[in-house]
Amino acid sequence: xxxxxxxxxxxxxxxxxxxxxxxxxxxxxxxxxxxxxxxxxxxxxxxxxxxxxxxxxxxxxxxxxxxxxxxxxxxxxxxxxxxxxxxxxxxxxxxxxxxxxxxxxxxxxxxxxxxxxxxxxxxxxxxxxxxxxxxxxxxxxxxxxxxxxxxxxxxxxxxxxxxxxxxxxxxxxxxxxxxxxxxxxxxxxxxxxxxxxxxxxxxxxxxxxxxxxxxxxxxxxxxxxxxxxxxxxxxxxxxxxxxxxxxxxxxxxxxxxxxxxxxxxxxxxxxxxxxxxxxxxxxxxxxxxxxxxxxxxxxxxxxxxxxxxxxxxxxxxxxxxxxxxxxxxxxxxxxxxxxxxxxxxxxxxxxxxxxxxxxxxxxxxxxxxxxxxxxxxxxxxxxxxxxxxxx
Ligand code: GLA
Numbered sequence: 029x030x031x032x033x034x035x036x037x038x039x040x041x042x043x044x045x046x047x048x049x050x051x052x053x054x055x056x057x058x059x060x061x062x063x064x065x066x067x068x069x070x071x072x073x074x075x076x077x078x079x080x081x082x083x084x085x086x087x088x089x090x091x092x093x094x095x096x097x098x099x100x101x102x103x104x105x106x107x108x109x110x111x112x113x114x115x116x117x118x119x120x121x122x123x124x125x126x127x128x129x130x131x132x133x134x135x136x137x138x139x140x141x142x143x144x145x146x147x148x149x150x151x152x153x154x155x156x157x158x159x160x161x162x163x164x165x166x167x168x169x170x171x172x173x174x175x176x177x178x179x180x181x182x183x184x185x186x187x188x189x190x191x192x193x194x195x196x197x198x199x200x201x202x203x204x205x206x207x208x209x210x211x212x213x214x215x216x217x218x219x220x221x222x223x224x225x226x227x228x229x230x231x232x233x234x235x236x237x238x239x240x241x242x243x244x245x246x247x248x249x250x251x252x253x254x255x256x257x258x259x260x261x262x263x264x265x266x267x268x269x270x271x272x273x274x275x276x277x278x279x280x281x282x283x284x285x286x287x288x289x290x291x292x293x294x295x296x297x298x299x300x301x302x303x304x305x306x307x308x309x310x311x312x313x314x315x316x317x318x319x320x321x322x323x324x325x326x327x328x329x330x331x332x333x334x335x336x337x338x339x340x341x342x343x344x345x346x347x348x349x350x351x352x353x354x355x356x357x358x359x360x361x362x363x364x365x366x367x368x369x370x371x372x373x374x375x376x377x378x379x380x381x382x383x384x385x386x387x388x389x390x391x392x393x394x395x396x397x398x399x400x401x402x403x404x405x406x407x408x409x410x411x412x413x414x415x416x417x418x419x
Contacts, residue, residue: 074210151374328364
């Protein structure tokens with residue numbers, strides 16, 4: 029929906045008067061997948077798809093949540109926000125508010141209306157977009173009352189804590205950080221161990237390439253349990269090598285160290301997971317260097333290598349993402365393609381020479397549909413600024 033339309037809907041729902049609007053963008057990750065939970069490097073960017081949160085304070089302690097695409101209103105009470113983790117929808121929002129309250133933010137009652145342009149469950153992090161939009165909205169109201177400055181990195185950490193503790197998805201920091209800290213036409217090289225980051229210009233357009241998002245439309249069922257399982261397999265690998273290699277987190281290990289100590293990881297599954305994390309981390313640093321030097325071809329090759337590793341070693345792709353990959357990689361003008369996000373369905377990205385984009389969409393669409401029976405979606409990724417208020 030357009031923002032003015034959402035404003036009208038808000039007024040129709042909660043009555044006329046001022047309301048503030050905050051955007052939490054979705055993200056794609058260019059490379060560095062399943063490295064964040066092991067302290068490694070990631071290379072995401074915020075995109076134009078977004079969650080919009082419209083908010084107005086209330087004087088009683090009630091929170092009312094509504095969404096433009098869902099029926100009904102969810103009501104909660106600020107005096108007990110601990111008990112809404114299992115409701116059909118609204119747990120991301122209330123989880124963020126609960127964590128903020130515990131960290132000393134004073135909450136008032138609020139009327140809120142959400143509008144999403146991020147397809148749910150598509151691997152573009154609709155959940156982080158909602159969490160970050162909520163955190164910015166609540167922090168802005170808190171700032172009105174107390175003058176406390178808004179710290180986007182802290183808000184990203186709050187959003188991640190809400191997802192870990194309230195919703196039960198043991199995710200890393202990448203999605204919330206990208207949504208809170210994104211910068212137009214830049215990707216963020218983020219070291220997740222200590223949150224050191226730098227912005228790197230994504231010069232694909234200038235070199236005649238389009239960054240496409242390819243949605244498999246495969247809903248990601250059981251994602252939380254599969255994700256949490258991968259994470260604990262990594263932790264097992266880490267516990268086998270940390271002493272001998274003298275590392276503080278798994279991604280701190282270099283590929284050479286891995287080759288030296290890998291025999292200590294007895295379980296073959298844990299060893300495969302570790303191999304992915306360590307080589308993917310090295311690939312991310314190298315890929316970022318290539319992009320800086322405008323070596324888009326070299327960058328694309330590493331992007332593709334990332335998919336292969338996620339398929340064969342980390343095993344998070346599945347038939348739909350692999351069908352999308354197989355169809356994409358064969359097209360003229362494609363220099364790199366890979367799944368993006370947690371995996372198990374959702375989206376991939378493809379870097380395609382501008383002139384080849386229409387044929388790519390037609391051919392990949394056809395081939396993918398024939399193989400899977402699903403109708404994919406294709407969008408051009410616009411890299412945008414991170415979370416912000418819309419005046
Ligand atoms: C999900 C998680 C992120 C990250 C990716 C995989 O999107 O939320 O923290 O682990 O998967 O890279």
